[in-house]
Amino acid sequence: MRALFTFAGALLLASPAYAAKSAADLAIRAVTVIDVEHGTRIAGQTVIVQGDHIAAVGTDAAIAKAWAPARTIDGKGRYLIPGLWDMHVHFGGGPDLIEENKALLPLYVANGITTIRDCSGDLPEQVLAWRGEIANGTLFGPRLLSSGAKIEGIKPIWKGTVEVGSKADVDAAITRLHDRDKVDFIKITDSTLDPKLFLYALGQAHAQGIRTSGHIPMALTVEQAVDAGISSIEHMDYAFKAGVKDEAAIAADFAAGKIDRAEANRRLDVGFDRATAMAAYRNFAAKGVFVTPTLNGSRIISWLDSEDHSKDEYLSLIGPKLRKTYDWRIERAAQADAAGIAARHAHFDRMAAVLPMLAEAGVTIIAGTDAGFLNSFNYPGQGLHDELTLFVKEGLTPEQALSSATRAGPAWFGQLDRYGAVAQGKAADLVLLDADPLKDIDATRTIRAVVMRGKLYDRAALDAMLAETRAKVAAWDSTH
Known part of the structure; x- marks a missing residue:
């Protein structure tokens, strides 16, 4: 009889109900998961994190039977989205300014941004080193994807470049x-x-399966860059330019030296045509060319005449030498007369009006x-949150804006898996x-916690990141 009971007990322990639970690092319970791809909400979900990946998502009852998390946080009444991506920094x-730049990294995480795409500055070697240090865990920051040094012509105005003057130079630069x-x-x-080397560089990179972005020379049409294989168009001005009916003639006149840049821009500003634009944008979509509008930066500069940023609280998080680099744009904007200011406002409005047209044409918009x-x-x-707010103000739905900051980046890099x-x-x-960010995009600012590479940073930890950066800036200010 004793043997019979022992055998029965063993059967019970071996059944699913009594099976040992799997260990996990974190459970987020009873949360509403936002399915960004479909723009839907899935209520009452528990999300299990194990290491640097999501091990399970399901109802609380099902998850409770299978998992034993080391830490549990209550997600009731809250919403869970994928980490945000800023695809142009x-x-x-x-x-x-190396240390002041490095101090910016925690600011991204504190704002829910878990991946950034560095689009090249003048510290390419340093940024590539940070990329490796972040990946191996010796430097704190969001996952960093970088172009390294940009490809440019001989003696360009921008520093941090690989200078090329021939096809052989381009080949060597790409290698x-x-x-x-x-x-x-x-x-x-x-x-x-x-311009010919610009197209050659695009073509060579495309042939090798390397993604490209850039600033398209005035002497070329946007269509030429698209046909050559550019992967993403940075800044709305170039998307607007593609919608100008006589863009080819303007590019030809500029290339021939018949007009200067100011005249070319004047003709572009007045030449936009919706039918031309929609045909161009449908071509973008067909060829898988994404657009990064970067509207927020343009809007800020356009309204410097009436918006005073000198008391912005966020300035306490930006080092003094970095703040000093702001001056040249501020001073240039201050030189504009009333007509210049009005033109600046009108130019931004024209650029922003392109946004819903891109979405209508099926172009993937990147935040x-x-x-x-x-x-x-x-x-x-x-x-990034300001950018998303602008996206909705200018015609996107909250769902489209959220997708631009969570799915467009992975899609561009081929990492949606x-x-x-x-x-x-x-x-x-x-x-x-x-x-709920599907109801109001400004909800992306209401961050309760961030999970990055599997590690939880609650509100207190995020606030501590901001406080530490603020203290660094204060110390720099005291000695500056």
Whole structure:
């Protein structure tokens, strides 16, 4: 009889109800998961984090039977989204500003941004080093993807470049960036770069499967860059330019020296045509070309005449030498007369009006801020939320805006298998919000906690990051 009871007990312990639970690092209970891909809410979910990935997502009852988390947080009444991506940031200002630039990294995390795309400044080697240090855990910051040094012409105005003056130079630059620096994409700009070499660089990178972005030379049409293989168009001005009916004639006249840049811009400003634009944007979509509007930085500069940023609380998080780099844009904007100010406002409104047209044409819109040195009051971290607010103000739905900051980045890098959703097997990069971002995009600012690479940073930890940065800036200010 004793043997019979022992055998029966063993059967009970071996049954699913009595099976040993799997260990986990974290459970977020009773939360509403935002399915960004479909724009829906899934209420009453428990999310299990194990290591740096999401191990399970399901109802609390089902999860409780299978998992034993070391830590549990209550998500009731809150909303869980994938980690945010800022797909256009800059670090720079010269070697003297390295530490002030490094101090920006926690600001991204404190604002729910778990991945950033560095679009090249003048500290490319330093930024690539940070990329590795963040990846191996010796430097705190969001996952960093970088172009390294940008490709430019000979003696460009921008520092931190690989200068090229021939096709052989372009080939060598791509080899260096791809093979030695192992960059995540290549940035090409147009300060002194021959337009033909610009197209050649795009074509060579495209042929090797390397993603590219850049500033398109005035002497080319946007369509030429798209046909050559550019992967993303940075800044709305270029998308607007693609919608100008006589863009080809303007580009030809500029290339021939018949008009200067000011005249070319004047003709572009008055030449926009909706039908031309929609045809161009449908071509973007067909060829998989994404657009990063960077509206917030443009809006800030456009309204410097009436908006005083000198008392912005966020300035206490920006080092004094970085703040100093803001001056050149501020001073230039201050020189405008009433007509110039009105023109600046009108120009921004024209650019912003393109946004819903891109969405209508099926173009993937990427959220990126252009935050960093030089770009006045466009703050690392906060700027992404400002960008999303602008997206909705200018015609996107909250769902579209949220997707631009959670799914567009992974899609551009071909990483949707790992990022961009709260689902089993995805990266444990998550943001817990107090409000519903599908109802009001400003809910992305109501951050209760961030999970990055599987580690939880609650509100107290996020506030501590901000306090530590503020203390660093205060110390720099005292000696500056």
